[in-house]
Amino acid sequence: MIGTGIDVVSIERIERLIERESFLRRVFTEGELRSASRRARYLAGYLSVKEACIKALSNWSDRGVRLKDIEVIDKDGRKYVRLHNVTLKDWKVFASIAFSKTHAYGFVLLKAKVLF
Numbered sequence: 759m760i761g762t763g764i765d766v767v768s769i770e771r772i773e774r775l776i777e778r779e780s781f782l783r784r785v786f787t788e789g790e791l792r793s794a795s796r797r798a799r800y801l802a803g804y805l806s807v808k809e810a811c812i813k814a815l816s817n818w819s820d821r822g823v824r825l826k827d828i829e830v831i832d833k834d835g836r837k838y839v840r841l842h843n844v845t846l847k848d849w850k851v852f853a854s855i856a857f858s859k860t861h862a863y864g865f866v867l868l869k870a871k872v873l874f
Contacts, residue, residue, distance in 0.1 A: 761868035763813030765785050766861050767806040773798040785825045799862065803855040804830040807865030811839060811851065814866045839866065 775781045776798055782791060785805060794800035808828045815823050823844055830853065831838040839851040852867040 760870070761814035761817055761866075763810035763815075763864075763866045765809035765813065765864050767802040767809070767864070768861055769798050769802045769857075770803040770860065772805065777799060779872045787826060787829045790830055793830075799857065802862035803857065803864065806857055806862045807837065807839065807853045807866060808864070810864040811841075811853070811868075814868045815844065855863040 760790060776796060782796075785808070786794075786801065790801075790804050794804060805825075807830050808825045811828045812823050812825075827843045828846045829840040829842060831840055837853045839854055841851065848870060850869045852869070854865045856863045856865075
């Protein structure tokens with residue numbers, strides 16, 4: 759089984775929103791805020807992946823998934839996704855972020871380990 763999601767986020771919009779601490783605390787984990795150094799470009803990328811992940815999960819999760827349930831981890835330039843409070847056993851989550859001058863594009867692929 760596979761789930762996919764894609765999303766686009768305006769970097770300019772995030773530049774305005776990061777002035778509000780309530781927005782940051784509602785959407786991003788502490789690790790994401792440290793990793794992105796609160797730069798709008800990176801936070802827009804993380805948000806695009808979170809939104810894409812929610813779209814991919816919508817067919818497989820039995821409850822609403824919040825943005826903070828999805829954590830984007832940047833390790834050695836690679837993006838990983840850690841799911842919190844989401845009960846999907848034996849799923850792999852693959853994520854990718856691309857940027858233009860004005861937008862961040864997130865893509866997520868969920869793949870279940872299914873044995874036939």
